[in-house]
Amino acid sequence: MRVFTSLDEVAAAAGQDLGSTDWIEIDQERVDRFAEATGDHQWIHVDVERAKDGPFGGTIAHGYLTLSLVPWLGSQVFELDTPGAKLNYGVNKVRFPAPLLVGKRVRGHVAFGEVTDVPAGTQLIIRYTVEIEGEPKPACVAETVVLLLS
Numbered sequence: 412m413r414v415f416t417s418l419d420e421v422a423a424a425a426g427q428d429l430g431s432t433d434w435i436e437i438d439q440e441r442v443d444r445f446a447e448a449t450g451d452h453q454w455i456h457v458d459v460e461r462a463k464d465g466p467f468g469g470t471i472a473h474g475y476l477t478l479s480l481v482p483w484l485g486s487q488v489f490e491l492d493t494p495g496a497k498l499n500y501g502v503n504k505v506r507f508p509a510p511l512l513v514g515k516r517v518r519g520h521v522a523f524g525e526v527t528d529v530p531a532g533t534q535l536i537i538r539y540t541v542e543i544e545g546e547p548k549p550a551c552v553a554e555t556v557v558l559l560l561s
Contacts, residue, residue, distance in 0.1 A: 413489045418533050418559060421493060425526040430489040434516040434544055435480075437472050442513055447475040471513040477551040478502075481539045484519030493559055495532060500558040503536065509548035516544040524554065532561040 413429055439459065446452050450550045454461045455471055462470040491497050511517065523536070524536030534556060541551040 412487070413541070414492050415489065415522040416492050418493055418561075421491070421523070421533065421535060421559065422526045424523045427523050429488050429521045429523060431521070431542075432484045432519045434518045436516045437476075437513060439470060439510060439513050442470060442472050442476065445473055445479075449473070449475070451475075467510050467512060470513045472513060472550070474507040474551065477503060477507065477511055477517070478553060480517070480541065481519065481551075481555060484539065484541070485521055485537065488519070488521040491535075491557070492558065494502055495560040496513055498558040498560065499557040500534065503556060505551065505553045507551050509543060509546055509550055511541075511543060511550040515543050515546070517550055529558070531558060533559040535559060 415424065442456055451473055455465055455467065456473055457470065459470055468546070492543050518541075520540040520542060522538045524538050526536075527534045537555045537557060539553045540549045540554065541553075542549050
């Protein structure tokens with residue numbers, strides 16, 4: 412776990428690979444709870460029997476479920492213990508290159524991108540790759556934006 416306690420430390424880490432998390436299994440219960448929370452009950456996510464004959468051979472996690480894991484995965488790799496508030500400012504780019512079959516394990520790979528000064532403070536780009544164990548393509552690639560207020 413890498414802990415950043417100053418904006419100078421964050422800036423110095425621009426472009427650096429911060430590492431990977433442990434693997435976590437994505438089970439049907441998690442997918443079902445996400446479906447309940449979001450109202451997305453599409454059969455490819457929640458109907459185990461029907462999905463067996465579907466395009467993926469089983470149920471798959473929602474793309475936005477995978478994306479929602481990004482902050483938690485990042486917290487296993489780094490901590491921003493800088494002065495001031497930290498805000499999720501947005502997402503520049505998100506892609507879901509491969510379906511995430513329920514029962515598979517994923518891990519997050521994290522890298523810092525650009526760090527720029529903005530009127531409200533410091534803007535940090537964080538690049539996440541959510542890898543699927545044993546698969547050539549990731550489940551999600553996302554470039555998030557964090558605003559570190561001064």
